[in-house]
Amino acid sequence: MAVWHWLFGDQLGPHFLRPGEDVAGPAGDAPVVMVEARSVFRRRRFHRAKAHLVLSAMRHRAAELGDRVHYVRAETYREGLRRTVGDAPVTVHQPTSRAADGLVRSLPNVRVLPARGFLVPAEAFRSWAGGRKQLRHEDFYRWTRHALGLLMDGDEPAGGRWNHDQANREPPPKHAATLGVAAPYRPRETDIDEQVRADLDRWERDEGIGFVGRDGPRTFPASRREALAALRRFVEHRLATFGPQEDSMLAGDAVMSHSLLSSSLNLGLLDPAEVVGAAEDAWRAGHVPVQSAEGFVRQVAGWREYVWHTYWYFGEDYRHRNALGHRAALPDWFLELDADAVTARCLSTVLAQVRDTGWTHHIPRLMVLGSHALQQGWDPRAVTDWFHRCFVDGYDWVMLPNVIGMSQYADGGLMTTKPYTSGGAYIHRMSDLCGGCAYRPGDRTGDRACPYTTGYWSFVHRHRSRLAANPRTARAVQGLDRLHDVEEVLRTRRRQDGNPP
Incomplete structure (x- = not known):
């Protein structure tokens, strides 16, 4: 009986087929199964450009493999695997999410090989x-x-x-x-991209599968x-x-x-x-x-x-960490990537980049998007899910530590020595995003007070005990105590709350 090799949609390079010490026998020539599972897209409302990229990449890989691959479109992975290989033995390299890893280890006749695509075993x-x-x-x-x-x-x-x-x-x-x-x-689209786009249109129209963001010409x-x-x-x-x-x-x-x-x-x-x-x-x-x-x-x-x-x-419990006790829901304008609803030029610009491409680089992610979420006290699990869904490079393994640990400090310092947030002065120093903005990065009070500046001081005030005990953030608390207008800053912040910045 032939041994099949299963490729997930993020295992598309030759190193996932190349024989090695973790593969017994001629696995490099094994028949391949790939499953395009619609349930993945029903569970989360992904960015349309991300869905397009993943499906396009999977279908391009299937076209390269030709007759060697059985590419099946199914509702779930289980269904697709059952229809394709039946009771035949299957090998698969360790998937990149805990959910997928649990799935493959629960299936009979599936042998899980060590992960590939990383440098350190x-x-x-x-x-x-x-x-x-x-x-x-x-x-x-x-x-x-x-x-x-x-x-x-x-x-x-x-x-x-x-x-x-x-x-x-x-x-x-x-x-x-x-x-x-x-x-x-920048790549050129192919006929495969045209078919992917038609399928996504049909899913939205006939199957109730929704997306966020825009799907322009594929850029990755x-x-x-x-x-x-x-x-x-x-x-x-x-x-x-x-x-x-x-x-x-x-x-x-x-x-x-x-x-x-x-x-x-x-x-x-x-x-x-x-x-x-x-x-x-x-x-x-x-x-x-x-x-x-x-x-x-x-x-x-x-x-x-x-x-x-x-x-x-860190284990599965890591995703439930919430050291700062943040519980606020993400507002609709953020969930819908509605950059036009936002006045603050930095946040509006970055949100538009995500809306249009499903990507922005690491500093806008951390110091514009993540910093705002931290200052607002949004639920870190919801923030993690948003980053996972809205970025073309976002996967569970990518966003869980990056958001829970690095961006939202929800793990209380397992990954970083301090929360990463700042007032408008940092954004002003490291960008041109404050020019032409309705707000002034140095203003803490009044109609032109920068939401990042008021948000920073409000965050420090709300968590002052924790921050005062941390040598890397104690100076922020000292700075708060030196403000002569701290009560007015907090009142300004309260007036800003509840509305797009």
């Missing part, structure tokens, strides 16, 4: 984490660099520093509408060939300028020098080893400065790996 992470009181990203990142020999000169880090953050936190150039770098790779790779082209384009033309302004924002340049490779990595179209290897090769060849190579390697080999492993290490 699970057992190696558990060995590193064992006995540590805190699992700090910086410690993990240095350990990973050393263990894998990434950007190393012998036992020392390339350029003499593990961390080039200080060189990678520059504000955007003054009076510039864009960063002025080469444009990123849906095939291995496109993903490799995007990687080459980034390394050859954009990586050199990535580092210094990776934390800055421009209203007219949403992508800056960012790689736009996260969706390709998370769909499995690219292997992280080839991505960080290309960045290191460019640095060693003298084509990019060390701070840009290091900043990018930190994102892929550091943060991405760290998030993947903490997702599994």
Whole structure:
């Protein structure tokens, strides 16, 4: 009896078929089953561009595999698998969500192979984490660099520093509408995209499956060939300028020098080893400065790996963490990506980017979207679900640690040493988003008080006991105590509450 190999929709690269020590026999030639399960899209109201990208990528991969693959469209994974393979044995690499992992392990005749698409094996992470009181990203990142020999000169880090953050936190150039770098790779749609779009239209019309956001021309790779082209384009033309302004924002340049490779990595179209290897090769060849190579390697080999492993290490209860006791519901304007309802230029601009593309880079995610949610006291599980649904690179494993831990501080400090939020001054310093805004970043009171500034001080006031006990946030409480108009600031904030900022 033939042994089938099951590919999930985020296991689309050749490394998910390549035989290895975790695959016995000629698995590289095994017949393949792929299941397009509509139930996934019934459970969550995904961004339309995300649904389009995932389905397009799956169908492109099926077209590449040709007669070797049985591509089945079904209501559920169970139904599709039953219709295709019956009682035949199946192998599958560990899925990337707890729900899918539980499913495959509950099925008879399914053998679960170790995860692929990551640099650090699970057992190696558990060995590193064992006995540590805190699992700090910086410690993990240095350990990973050393263990894998990434950007190393012998036992020392390339350029003499593990961390080039200080060189990678520059504000955007003054009076510039864009960063002025080469444009990123953008794919051309195919007949497959046209069929996906027609199917999504039919689902909305006939099956009651809803979406948010807009589905314009596909802007992210849906095939291995496109993903490799995007990687080459980034390394050859954009990586050199990535580092210094990776934390800055421009209203007219949403992508800056960012790689736009996260969706390709998370769909499995690219292997992280080839991505960080290309960045290191460019640095060693003298084509990019060390701070840009290091900043990018930190994102892929550091943060991405760290998030993947903490997702599994912290356990299922992690998603229920709510250390700050935030319970407020997300408002309709946020759920619907209604950027036009928002007056604050920074939030309106970023929300429009998400609405139109399903993507914005890590600083708008953290310091505009996440910071506002934190200041508002929105339920962290609902915020996590929103990020999962609305971003083309969002998956359960991606967004749970990023939102519960990094963005909303709902884990009380398991991942980060402080909550990440700020007043309008940070946004003003790191962007051009305050220019032309109806609010003033320095105003705490009055009709032009910046919602981020009043929100910041309201957050500090609400959690002052916790923040005062943390050495990294104690100064914020001291700053609150020095405000001569704190009561008026809080009254201004209360007047702002309940309305789009």
